[in-house]
Amino acid sequence: MRRLSVALAFLCGLAAGVAASFAEDRGIVLASTTATQESGLLNYLLPIFRDKTGINVTVIARRADEVLDGARRGEVDVVLMHARPQEEKFVADGFAVKRYDVMYNDYVLIGPKSDPAGVKGKDIATAMKAIEAKGAPFVTRGDRSGTHAAELALWIVAGIDITAAKGPWYREVGPGMASALDAARAAKAYVLSDRGSWIAFKDRGDLDVLVEGDRRLLNQYGVMLVNPAKFPNVKKDLAQTFIDWLTSPDGQTAIAAYKVEGQQLFFPNSDRSGG
Helix, strand or coil, X not given: CHXXXXXXXXXXXXXXXXXXXXXXXXEEEEEEEHHHHHCCHHHHHHHHHHHHHCCEEEEEEECHHHHHHHHHCCCCCEEEECCHHHHHHHHHCCCEEEEEEEEEEEEEEEEECCCCCCCCCXXXXXXXXXXXXXXXXXXXCCCCCHHHHHHHHHHHHCCCCHHHHCCCCEEECCCCHHHHHHHHHHHCCEEEEEHHHHHHCCCCCCEEEEECCCHHHEEEEEXXXXXXXXXXXXXXXXXXHHHHHHXXXXXXXXXXXXXXXXXXXXXXXXXXXXC
């Protein structure tokens, strides 16, 4: 009887090990920028994908440069981010097979409702010039994220060398959009945010959207398969299944359906979703 019990325990342990191994084999690692995580989008999308395909997705949320650094070491299977110039270089350097458009939202300039720099209703370049000219408090993430890269590009559009122009008014707070918004609220400062993170941000205090709608504020997201020719450990088929779903009509519909307080955060625009 004891031998039977030992045998059954061994078989149960073996079955559990096989099941765990199978579950691991049916999983991929996705590296994404913090905006998709902080907005709640991935927490919404990934269970839908898992239920449809049986594939588990583990998310590593980092700033844009860290996402690509990890992918260049073959640590992840697929990348989802919003820093197009860096993404296109990543593909050109052979670290990804191809880049696909997935969705977009936009950046918005947030600031105190009292608007001490008088930027409301202006285009983004004029707004940035006014902030710098008046030395109005401005929060920057300063973390080499996609949002930080977009902010730096906007200073250039405004004709401002921010490295030379920055002073006590230009306040670096480090990683995370929620942290930057918190800091702007506390300091009654201006800050550039992606719209999704702004909508998901609850404790707004006196902050409001002051500049929006400028075409230069478009925030495009792309998805890429890490090149399995460079990294044989990449789960090519499972990762490609994720990309195919994300850019399919089903995936695009799921993206469009995600809302916070009745507001749509991301707008699907894959050119593959029509067929």
